[in-house]
Amino acid sequence: MQKEEMGGPPYGCGIPAMRALFPDTRWQWPDGEPTAFPHPGLNAKEELAVPLVRR
Numbered sequence: 001m002q003k004e005e006m007g008g009p010p011y012g013c014g015i016p017a018m019r020a021l022f023p024d025t026r027w028q029w030p031d032g033e034p035t036a037f038p039h040p041g042l043n044a045k046e047e048l049a050v051p052l053v054r055r
Contacts, residue, residue, distance in 0.1 A: 010039075010047075018050070028053040 013021075015034065022029075034048035 010042075015048070015050070022052055026055055028055055 019029070029052060030050065034050045036046040037049050038044040039047045
C-alpha cells in the first residue's frame with residue numbers, strides 16, 4: 001500500500017520511488033493506474049494499492 005501524504009506510520013512513498021525499489025526486471029507491475037482504497041486506521045484516507053508479482 002502507498003499513500004500520497006508524507007509522514008506516518010504508515011509512511012508514504014511515491015510510485016516513482018517504488019518503481020526504483022521494485023524494478024521491472026524483478027517485478028511485474030500491472031498496467032494502468034493504481035487503485036485507491038480507504039485505510040481503516042487512517043480515518044478512511046485513501047492509499048494506493050499496487051499488487052506486484054515476482055518474476
